[in-house]
Amino acid sequence: MLEIKNLHVKLQEEDKQILKGVNLSIGPGEVHAIMGPNGSGKSTLSYVLSGRDGYEVTEGSAKLEGAELLDMEPEERAAAGLFLAFQYPVEIPGVGNMTFLRTAVNAQRKARGEEEMSAGEFLKVVREKAKTLKIDAEMLKRPVNVGFSGGEKKRNEILQMAMLEPRMCILDETDSGLDVDAMKLVSEGVNALRSEGRSFLVITHYQRLLDHIKPDVVHIMAAGRIIKTGGPELALEVEHNGYADLLAEGV
Amino acid sequence: MALAVAKQDALAARIAGLSFVAGGWLGAARGAALERLGAMGLPGKRDEYWRYTDPASLKATVAPKASLFAADDEPPVFDGIDRVKLVFVDGVFDAAQSDDLALAGVEIERLADAGARDIHWAAGLYAVLEARGQVPVQRPLAALNSAFATDGLLIRVTGKAAKPVSLIYVHNSETSDAILHHCVKLEEGAELTILENGPAAARFNKVMEVDVAKGARFHHIRSQGRDHERRAVTHVFARLAEAAVFKSFTLTANGVLTRNEAVIELLGDDAVAHVAGAAVGDGQFHHDDTVFVTHAGLRCESRQVFKKVLKNGAVGVFQGKILVKQGAQKTDGYQISQSLLLDEDSQFLAKPELEIYADDVKCSHGSTSGAIDETALFYLRSRGVPMRAAQGLLVLAFLAEAIAEIEDEEIAEDIRARLEGWLARHDH
Numbered sequence: 001m002l003e004i005k006n007l008h009v010k011l012q013e014e015d016k017q018i019l020k021g022v023n024l025s026i027g028p029g030e031v032h033a034i035m036g037p038n039g040s041g042k043s044t045l046s047y048v049l050s051g052r053d054g055y056e057v058t059e060g061s062a063k064l065e066g067a068e069l070l071d072m073e074p075e076e077r078a079a080a081g082l083f084l085a086f087q088y089p090v091e092i093p094g095v096g097n098m099t100f101l102r103t104a105v106n107a108q109r110k111a112r113g114e115e116e117m118s119a120g121e122f123l124k125v126v127r128e129k130a131k132t133l134k135i136d137a138e139m140l141k142r143p144v145n146v147g148f149s150g151g152e153k154k155r156n157e158i159l160q161m162a163m164l165e166p167r168m169c170i171l172d173e174t175d176s177g178l179d180v181d182a183m184k185l186v187s188e189g190v191n192a193l194r195s196e197g198r199s200f201l202v203i204t205h206y207q208r209l210l211d212h213i214k215p216d217v218v219h220i221m222a223a224g225r226i227i228k229t230g231g232p233e234l235a236l237e238v239e240h241n242g243y244a245d246l247l248a249e250g251v
Numbered sequence: 252m253a254l255a256v257a258k259q260d261a262l263a264a265r266i267a268g269l270s271f272v273a274g275g276w277l278g279a280a281r282g283a284a285l286e287r288l289g290a291m292g293l294p295g296k297r298d299e300y301w302r303y304t305d306p307a308s309l310k311a312t313v314a315p316k317a318s319l320f321a322a323d324d325e326p327p328v329f330d331g332i333d334r335v336k337l338v339f340v341d342g343v344f345d346a347a348q349s350d351d352l353a354l355a356g357v358e359i360e361r362l363a364d365a366g367a368r369d370i371h372w373a374a375g376l377y378a379v380l381e382a383r384g385q386v387p388v389q390r391p392l393a394a395l396n397s398a399f400a401t402d403g404l405l406i407r408v409t410g411k412a413a414k415p416v417s418l419i420y421v422h423n424s425e426t427s428d429a430i431l432h433h434c435v436k437l438e439e440g441a442e443l444t445i446l447e448n449g450p451a452a453a454r455f456n457k458v459m460e461v462d463v464a465k466g467a468r469f470h471h472i473r474s475q476g477r478d479h480e481r482r483a484v485t486h487v488f489a490r491l492a493e494a495a496v497f498k499s500f501t502l503t504a505n506g507v508l509t510r511n512e513a514v515i516e517l518l519g520d521d522a523v524a525h526v527a528g529a530a531v532g533d534g535q536f537h538h539d540d541t542v543f544v545t546h547a548g549l550r551c552e553s554r555q556v557f558k559k560v561l562k563n564g565a566v567g568v569f570q571g572k573i574l575v576k577q578g579a580q581k582t583d584g585y586q587i588s589q590s591l592l593l594d595e596d597s598q599f600l601a602k603p604e605l606e607i608y609a610d611d612v613k614c615s616h617g618s619t620s621g622a623i624d625e626t627a628l629f630y631l632r633s634r635g636v637p638m639r640a641a642q643g644l645l646v647l648a649f650l651a652e653a654i655a656e657i658e659d660e661e662i663a664e665d666i667r668a669r670l671e672g673w674l675a676r677h678d679h
């Protein structure tokens with residue numbers, strides 16, 4: 001599904017290398033987790049994959065189902081099936097959540113040559129999905145993320161993901177700021193989307209999320225590289241011992 | 252104070268070609284306006300009130316040419332709205348293209364017809380609010396209008412108008428120079444919506460005087476088109492009695508030069524006045540909103556909401572003032588002017604002012620200028636919304652506070668569609 005090879009990324013404005021040769025291969029239907037110390041480059045990886053400005057790829061490639069993501073505009077990547085649940089979802093005053101969602105869904109459909117969703121059909125689907133995520137109708141009417149609590153913003157990300165039905169989902173610390181119940185809701189939302197044709201890359205600091213969303217593979221990222229890859233037990237190890245041993249090993 | 256010789260000469264040259272119609276109540280009002288104009292002279296570049304906008308082409312003896320745009324260049328606005336259509340072609344009322352003037356609760360007459368009558372209600376309004384509006388700031392182009400307007404409508408509203416009165420201005424000659432003057436009087440408890448649209452003429456000078464009596468409500472929605480080379484200077488003078496409501500919204504897209512002045516007096520207690528504008532400009536576009544709101548009554552509310560989206564060297568101007576007179580306690584005044592600059596060539600010049608002589612008031616004003624929010628843009632694109640559409644959403648979001656001043660949702664939707672069309676045609 002997602003094939004990242006030897007990815008090197010520096011900041012555009014500064015001479016600062018952030019990713020220093022990331023290799024990652026995620027098969028269809030797999031769930032991978034990335035853990036790693038603050039500032040190790042996890043969010044940078046997710047931004048570079050989704051096409052945010054400000055970064056320069058100096059080497060390497062990232063292919064989604066064989067197509068080079070790094071050559072595409074952000075909207076083309078989305079239409080190709082990539083989705084990033086932001087660590088810090090963005091507030092957009094003046095743009096209604098519903099308008100935003102419908103524009104996004106239909107833009108992607110159009111880009112893929114599919115038929116657009118009618119207003120009625122859209123409303124029905126969005127209400128249903130919002131309900132399972134316990135997002136009330138009032139929230140849908142408000143401007144995108146404006147006045148949403150931290151947890152509401154994260155749930156809104158998952159709602160967008162559910163509506164857009166991407167093939168490759170990247171979740172950047174979607175668990176941070178969630179209370180126990182919300183974490184369960186969000187995890188259930190994610191698990192409901194798990195399927196053979198859909199893969200996940202879950203960035204997190206905590207083992208707890210991985211209790212709910214069981215990963216197939218866990219990676220440890222440090223200083224812009226993946227320094228260790230293992231099974232779910234690797235997350236437990238981090239939870240108990242922190243990164244010190246792994247970092248020592250990795251060097 | 253005598254005018255400088257150069258100013259006298261410029262004024263003489265400007266009015267030489269205009270015909271002054273004397274006689275009757277209207278002739279008297281025109282004569283008084285001409286006297287005011289003579290004392291003021293035409294505005295000059297060095298006048299403080301014209302610091303950001305050069306009046307040269309607005310006062311020139313001959314109107315600069317403006318080519319016509321193809322009719323199918325842009326779909327007509329307000330098309331789906333049930334309204335009484337009154338059409339002016341290059342500043343002349345066109346009865347053949349207009350609907351019947353009869354509308355329950357509303358009397359509509361042509362200025363020219365009414366001027367011939369001995370006595371008329373409009374004698375108490377024509378050029379009266381304009382004259383009041385000459386203090387403390389001079390507005391010579393409005394006095395010129397009162398003195399020389401060639402056409403216009405006198406509208407008296409006694410009840411709740413069943414539908415909006417829609418003034419449609421058609422630009423049909425590349426050299427037309429139109430001067431129109433409308434008077435609108437809303438009697439106690441009356442209600443009326445006036446729609447205006449169209450480019451009117453190569454050069455357009457328009458005055459609208461609106462007298463809103465106790466408890467009456469006036470809505471005004473204007474879509475200033477289109478023809479790219481046209482120039483316009485417009486004044487709205489409004490006077491509000493107790494609990495009267497005045498709401499005016501203007502959309503301006505295109506036009507090399509537009510100066511829209513609004514001069515509003517809240518005289519009665521508990522009156523409400525909102526003036527709003529959304530302007531979108533691309534390239535050679537200079538748009539000036541100049542607003543003067545005077546609070547004299549108790550507990551009155553005023554709002555000024557002006558938003559401009561500028562690109563490719565377009566210029567936006569806002570001069571807005573709230574004057575709170577002595578004794579106008581519990582005034583609630585709000586003013587915001589903002590611009591969204593889509594590139595570094597465009598500029599926004601703002602002069603917000605507050606002058607307050609009462610101690611128990613709430614007044615706020617703010618003015619900002621900024622670029623499009625790149626983070627929001629990326630967020631939208633990351634969800635699959637293409638670049639142009641994402642920009643469009645953000646531009647509409649920026650303008651939303653101004654559009655929200657339109658009460659009628661159907662009309663607001665029409666204005667939004669108009670904006671979307673403009674954005675689609677100007678996405679470079």
Ligand SMILES: Nc1ncnc2c1ncn2[C@@H]1O[C@H](COP(=O)(O)OP(=O)(O)OP(=O)(O)O)[C@@H](O)[C@H]1O
Pocket residue numbers: 011018036037038039040041042043044045054087
């Ligand atoms: N636009 C930027 N300007 C300056 N520094 C940046 C920028 N983007 C990333 N960095 C730096 O790159 C490094 C990696 O940041 P990144 O946000 O990817 O870390 P992270 O692994 O997601 O951390 P966290 O766990 O705290 O979220 C940090 O040192 C960060 O300061």
Ligand SMILES: [Mg+2]
Pocket residue numbers: 042043044087172173
């Ligand atoms: Mg991060």
